[in-house]
Amino acid sequence: MTDQEEETIEDIIVARDLEKRFEDLTAVDRISFRVRKGEVFGFLGPNGAGKTTTMKMIQCISPKSGGTLEVFGMDVDAHPREIKGRLGVVPQETNLDPDFSAYRNLLVYARYFGIPKREAEPRAEELLSFMQLEEKRDVLIEKLSGGMKRRLIIARALINAPELLILDEPTIGLDPQARHLIWEKLRSLQAQGNTLVLTTHYLDEAERLCDRLVIMDHGKILVEGPPADLIRKHAGSDVVEAARTPEVVARLDRLGLDYDIAGDMLQVFTDSPHDVARELLEVCRHEAVMVRPATLEDVFLRLTGRSLRE
Amino acid sequence: MIDISSRVRSVWRRNWDAFIRTYRVNFIPPFVEPVLYLLALGFGLGTYVETIDGIPYPVFIAPALVSISVMYSSFFECTYSSFVRMYYQKTFDAIIATPVGIDEVIAGEMFWGATRGMIYATLMLPVLLLFGVVAMPSSLLLIPFSGLAGLLFAAIGMCFTAITPGIDALNYPSFLFITPMFLFSGTFFPLELLPEPIQYFALAVLPLTHVVTINRAITLATFSPINLFNLAWIVVATAVFFLLAIRLMRRRLIV
Incomplete structure (x- = not known):
């Protein structure tokens, strides 16, 4: 403008x-x-x-x-x-x-x-x-x-x-x-x-x-x-979610990718979800990996944290 | 200092509309109450009392019945009823989101409380006339005076509403202030029968004493200069409590 x-x-x-x-x-x-x-x-x-x-x-x-x-x-x-x-x-x-x-x-x-x-x-x-x-x-x-x-x-x-x-x-x-x-x-x-x-x-x-x-x-x-x-700025285009297992953590560390922990899941915010998903599918069962578009909820939770407020 | 305009009317009118919607139950007490009291106390107990200061007992208590009814209706309107509107129904919150300010809401509530006392006094008058216990035409003055007396009790009630932590705590002023007034304000026996210190106490801090004195002068058509003192006491107390109620309510509601 x-x-x-x-x-x-x-x-x-x-x-x-x-x-x-x-x-x-x-x-x-x-x-x-x-x-x-x-x-x-x-x-x-x-x-x-x-x-x-x-x-x-x-x-x-x-x-x-x-x-x-x-x-x-x-x-x-x-x-x-x-x-x-x-x-x-x-x-x-x-x-x-x-x-x-x-x-x-x-x-x-x-x-x-x-x-x-x-x-x-x-x-x-x-x-x-x-x-x-x-x-x-x-x-x-x-x-x-x-x-x-x-x-x-x-x-x-x-x-x-x-x-x-x-x-x-x-x-x-x-x-x-x-x-x-x-x-x-x-x-x-x-x-x-x-x-x-x-x-x-x-x-x-x-x-x-x-x-x-x-x-x-x-x-x-x-x-x-x-x-x-x-969403684009604070979460990227997509989210890859995977089970929080030692193998997945090791692979993400080796790739040098940042991830968030959400309970027993890991979330990777990325603009190239296919590449990340392919890597993760090699170390865990296919139903444990999910790719979805990033939402405002992701931005909200990343910025304000996951702890309860009241 | 106090920010009040003609918008007060819209608050008053809201309560009037709600009152009219349920007018059947609202109109019963002012007709039934004087009948019950006059029959039980006036003509029942009165058979033994006969006269007080040469006045037949039913005639003696008639002005007190009006005074008590005004006190109850105005005080309870601006305590329990106002508290329900303020705290449970959030009616005040809804109104102050409009151009009507908090001062106007509280003033409107108090004027409505006064109006309610006036409505009750007006409805009681024909019943008392029917029993032949009030003089005419002087007793027509009961109506405008009940507006002033009603405003006094409404303002006192609103002060308690502004400081009460919850609706149950409103029972304290009802039992410790209103009920003693009902009995010890020259209502059913002359004030002069009480020990002198208590007489002075009643004159100093029991508003109903002054209201009963004036109403008795009205229904007997026997005015004396002392009534000017009663009237002045009521006017000053009304002004003080009216302003105090608005201040206390601002402190409670503006956060």
Whole structure:
């Protein structure tokens, strides 16, 4: 991308040295990033990496401790109401209003944005049909399935026609059908010109949806870029997996190839998988060797390690 | 210092809508409660008491019944009910993701608590009229005054909600603060019967004492200058607890 092009693209979010400190912990440690208009931008990282804290600062509900953060060109501390009025938020925890039906949830939420009833009513109907919830219009929240609740939360986040949608784990705990429907809807929102920022633990989800993403750990951004670039740069094109036997280790050492240990398996990240596989097949049974394309999951685990976080 | 706009209305309106949706159960207590108390205490026990300071016993307790009902409905709305909305339903989190700020959410909750007290007082009034235990038209003043008294108890309740570690701990103020007030605020017997130190204690720290005194002046249509002191006490205490509740809630919810 040339400098000239870069200037013509509008940045929706600009963070410089953004920091969030709690008493005994630095949750976000001087991170910088830009989100461009119209893109889907992902935050990935293990639990406690600082993703949700970053989302909350963007939403103007958690004050930053340091650095600068601008959303729509406005400072988050100075203009929280203006920013919140143009945002749509899908929180990690389902916080739909249990006292109301699906339709009333949307109307009550519209009121918080100061949207007049005559505008809110057709908009609510439209959003219910967009998220395929028309049949559940008058059903109380407790009677909805997990997938329906997530869809309704997305519909609710769209009630103010936001320019930026923030989604914290949008498909957490959903079955494949529900996830695919949500992905389809998110892509159609992007096609309409919306900017989407999301966090996710599902790396296939990030790979499918995100134009660009960052991987965070311990409050810092480790890498940033389009998923395909990150895979190429940090994992290579393919992965050869083999049983972790002394013979395999010896052969890899002799070839001078680096490998990662994953339980009782070894992983070799390489751009020439056939050559590596052929070598390894000479020292172990054929079903113990597997070749597959590298994924974002490989990048994630290589960068953040395999140890459990919580 | 406090960031409040007309958006408070949208928070108040959310609670109003939820209340109306289940209006049948919500409207039962204000009709049933005064009937039960008047029958049991007013006309049952009252047969032996006959009069207090020349006032028939049912007439003496009628304003206390309104005061207690306002206290209970406003205080419990802004303790248990607000806590459920804040902690279990995450309703506050959902609202502050919109242009409505946390100060407005808490203020809206307290105004709703006050409204609930006012609704109860309004519904009790015709029942009390039917029993012939309140004077008219002065008793119409019960309605606006219950809004102020309701706001006081709502604000006190919200302060406890802001500092409580969990919903069970809200039982402490309910039993140690609300229940003693129910009995020792000049409700069912005159304050003057208590030892003098306790009288002063009641006047100093039991808000219901002032509310009952004013409501009794209203239902008997006998106002005295002392009522201005009661009113001033209530206004100042309401302002203090209202601002304190918002401060404490900010400390709890903004992280």
